[in-house]
Amino acid sequence: MTRRLKFILSILVLLLTPACLSSTPKDEHFYHLTGPTVPVEQGTGPSLEVLPFRAAAGYDTTRLAYRISSNELRFYAYHKWTAEPAVLVNEMVTNHLRA
16 A cells, blocks of 8 residues: 555544544333233143244334335334244233233
């Protein structure tokens, strides 16, 4: 590299470094479904099995999704579920049935 090119690159690095260091990180937000919390008791009555739920394609991720039209799905950058939605719904249904 020529001296001039090295000088220009070093000036660019010096100019761009403060912009990277001064930016504040975005806060991530996590969401969880809440419901009744009942301690698990050993019963003598009938038992019920809750089969696993499945989320539709595109919604089977921890990223929070939203639709802007009937055929376009987007995701929030800093908003997420604490687990996959199907898992959260399964836990919620199980908790409600126990309650």
